[in-house]
Amino acid sequence: MKPATKFIHAGVEPDPSTGAIMTPIYQTSTYVQDGPGNNKGYEYARSQNPTRFALENAMAAIENGKHGLAFSSGVAATDAVIKLLEPGDEVIAANDMYGGTYRLFTKVFQKFGIVFKYVNMQNVKNIKPMINKKTRLIWTETPTNPLMNITDIAAVADIAKEHHVLLCVDNTFASPYLQNPLDLGADIVMHSSTKYLGGHSDVIQGALVMNDTALRDQLYFIQKSCGAVPGPQDCFLVLRGIKTLHVRMQRHCENGEKIASFLRNHKKVAKVYWPGFKDHPNHKIAKKQMRGYGGMISFELKDDSKKETKRILSATSLFALAESLGGVESLINHPATMTHASIPREERIKNGLKDSLIRLSVGIEDADDLIEDLKKAIG
Template sequence: MVKNQSDMKLGTKLIHAGVSPDPSTGAIMTPIFQTSTYVQAAPGDHKGYEYARTQNPTRDALQNALAAIENGTHGICFGSGMAAIDAIVKLLKPGDEVVATNDLYGGTYRIFTKVFQPLGIHFRFIDMSDAATIEQHLTSQTRMIWIETPTNPLLKIIDIAACAKIAAKHKALLAIDNTFASPYLQNPIDLGADIVLHSATKYLGGHSDVVHGAIIVKDEALAQQLYFLQNSCGAVPGPQDCFLVLRGIKTLHVRMQRHCENGAAIAHFLRNHPKVDKVYWPGFTDHPNHKIAAKQMRGFGGMISFTLKNDSMEAANQVLSNTHLFSLAESLGGVESLIGHPASMTHASIPREERIKNGLADSLIRLSVGIEDVDDLIEDLNKAIG
């Protein structure tokens, strides 16, 4: 018998929590319930399932697993990370304000400013590196504080516990995009966050073969609001996608260990390279807020950004176009290494003047370090940088 999941070590929890063998067959893997509806014995007499937009057993298993590994009580799954963000912002009403970090995923900025701002929800983007300065930006209309940590793509670290205290004081929700860290490295609910968001497309899925989003909360009323939005708006994932994320979670700990090991080796290689200028990685002891990262994270991850001393697009393009193991592609968190250009790819939806003001140079290169042999990855980068 598997012991109580609250007593499990994290590596064990990732494999066992929230899931159990199928009671009808004993299948150790959760079946893919590929159905749109469920037969009822009589009106209202069913086995807990009526229609697959509302509930699906494969999705239920994943939602339970996500809640367990983030130390929440409820997981709510969506067809993509953006669909999950959409649901979170729909908790608000016109006139409400969101104070968000100024270094964040371009798709998040786009949905905030292009979809919800015209509907009357206000957004303020600020530097949250010093949590003590956040409070001065809050108003009586602030209903949510939105942070990524580490941020995308400059790998800034934001003090979650400090933000939680500020949010509670002002009766605002604290929402954390935990995609870059994953539940293996960081559990924001333990630090006071109200809402944890994942693009499960990334580290949770881990194999670049699924698009998926997830929200985890610990408050019952908040969970019911989000389940209502999930069902009413219908941006739900299919059972096959849920199965793939469930499978990915089972190896999250071993993958993240290698991501962290490879990330550390490559960060130090880049810092010592004569043609590399700035390297953004929270594991450096001189990285701003490194001590906070060391306190709230179990490791420093496999995401790295850097610039070249020849700070030109021509030099950056030379690197971006000449790697072989680092594939030029959007996304992150897969077993294979990716290289990207935020200004033209993941963050192109943010106006250039805003990107530059926030420190995102046109020539910035972002790496998602995979789990290949690190010597091969270093050789690949070394040849591309020249």
């Protein structure tokens, strides 16, 4: 089945009682049982809900996986993966990652004895020297947030398998439309479904997808026991969002290319981070493992003063100054004080994230209007 058809039909069956073409919102906390232990698969909504069940099937289908699990946020999904580990276990993570993930690792799990090691995964040769008998997990993003670094998923998967280590890939920036990490050897795919999967800035949700049934059962136990599950209304919204993922991503990619090119040719812009450029680090890998380059762009100004950065962030009209990404509307963001503020400044600078970096989530408006908005703001 081609992706466009899959996104429309994944996980959705007509409601057996009414024939409704969209999965109903099952707004219930508990289910009547025919007898003790005879629950028709549903007993209590923290354990399972028909709307969530449809979404989890859809998530699995669009990531070419066997099992999907939905969570109350992307951070909750990440939390569940780390809860697979025990005190003393070690995680190798990319040094460029979403600030909320870094905060969860360093401020929550580190104090329980989980050890996190951070490496530049643009060169996968950096990973092997960090592996020892305590290593249990490799965590990576590609493209990364916010520097758009590209990691060779298949090469990292080979290393993980050689050392019997799990590999989890945060696929939020690419979405299943552009990239499928399970096909490249990853064990788990994580999504902040809040972003491209929902697509309309109206829901907070996360997801995990995997092929291994035993791994699914462990993660389902954590999901059920810890309770970070999404409500049926949120599941309905993401189910609806998935149906238009392919058409939205096509426009995100088209607009992203136009705006990245505009910025690169602007006299006041020093550097543009977008994996579609042929001279972007690891562009060849991006071309090999992705079906397009997306609508996420970061850039630096030649005048990298705090005053000029702040001026531009406040000067756009169509690009709204806000956190998050992946919605139909365009957003402008300052990672150093917003999405990545939880990372110490010295760590940010060391990894290449300057205080003056500006991140764009390019929406699906008319590209000419977006370019004109940036043209007026940058001057």
